[in-house]
Amino acid sequence: MGFAQKSLDEIDLLISKDDNFFTFPNEIYKNKTLWFLKGTDSLFTGRIEFFIDKTRKNKIAECTIIDGVKNGYFKQYYSHDKMLNGITGLYVNNKREGNWIWVEPGEIKNNQKWVNSSAKIVTSIDYFGDVRHGTILTYRTNLMTNNNSANSPFKISDIILKGEFDNDNRTGIWYFNDQLSTDYDRFYESEYSDQLSMHWTRKEVYEGGVKVQSHCREPWERDMECDDYFFKYSDIIYLPPDRDINAYTLASVFDYPIAIIKDAYGKDVEVNIINFMEHIDKFHKSSVSRHKQKGHLFIIDDNFRNKLMNKIVD
Known part of the structure; x- marks a missing residue:
């Protein structure tokens, strides 16, 4: 981007x-x-x-x-x-x-x-x-x-x-x-x-x-x-x-880097990786849950959280 x-x-x-x-x-x-x-x-x-x-x-x-x-x-x-x-x-x-x-x-x-x-x-x-x-x-x-x-x-x-x-x-x-x-x-x-x-x-x-x-x-x-x-x-x-x-630009200056993640159907989605992770931590505390964002579905489980963390530390 x-x-x-x-x-x-x-x-x-x-x-x-x-x-x-x-x-x-x-x-x-x-x-x-x-x-x-x-x-x-x-x-x-x-x-x-x-x-x-x-x-x-x-x-x-x-x-x-x-x-x-x-x-x-x-x-x-x-x-x-x-x-x-x-x-x-x-x-x-x-x-x-x-x-x-x-x-x-x-x-x-x-x-x-x-x-x-x-x-x-x-x-x-x-x-x-x-x-x-x-x-x-x-x-x-x-x-x-x-x-x-x-x-x-x-x-x-x-x-x-x-x-x-x-x-x-x-x-x-x-x-x-x-x-x-x-x-x-x-x-x-x-x-x-x-x-x-x-x-x-x-x-x-x-x-x-x-x-x-x-x-x-x-x-x-x-x-x-x-x-x-x-x-x-x-x-x-x-x-x-x-x-x-x-x-x-000012619109992006407060953002962390954009990352590409895959939704539940394997489609690539651009997200602000830090904001996305903070949302998951706050609203998806159960072991398995579903998250919808801009028409995309994500299955939130331990494997998905681990992939997000790898995106952050890479």
């Missing part, structure tokens, strides 16, 4: 969520990747700010623009009411540079995550020239010191993902902690937990962006075949979101 190429950024996504947000100054507009003063061909220089309304009491985002180009820190404030993630990062000539931070609701797999979530998921990614290059770290926290804090306290057991990028390719060892442990597990493991460098349930080794080795286990150190692991824990496996938002 093709997508219209479009130069999108965090500001475009913010405006697309609610076109009633108030922009200050409001005498500016964006043409492709550049910001201009309205009614002129003059490039804008200054601080652009976004508020919930014209009273300008509740700021939701801000960014520095120099000669029409994003140059400086972009900051979007975490807002439960407006369902806005917290984002902090530096732009240099419209490109992400240095360390970027995202703060999101803690219920990753829950469609109602903004309603049910008290915890936060913090993701830190290093960039060089708009390319992921360096460390990615994701952790869960209940102790946010401020909306977008990069220094919120967390324990080793709170780390969900730790890995490295080399020129936008995954490299080296990536550790995932799918948070399988129960309170019982944590109690008996706590005596030596602080001595561990990383709690993990999945370890993946990459060379040039290609996964060459994987190792899966349950708490604590109970080895498990990765195919069995993905099947057993498909509803809680952590999948890092795609942060690259400049390649697709």
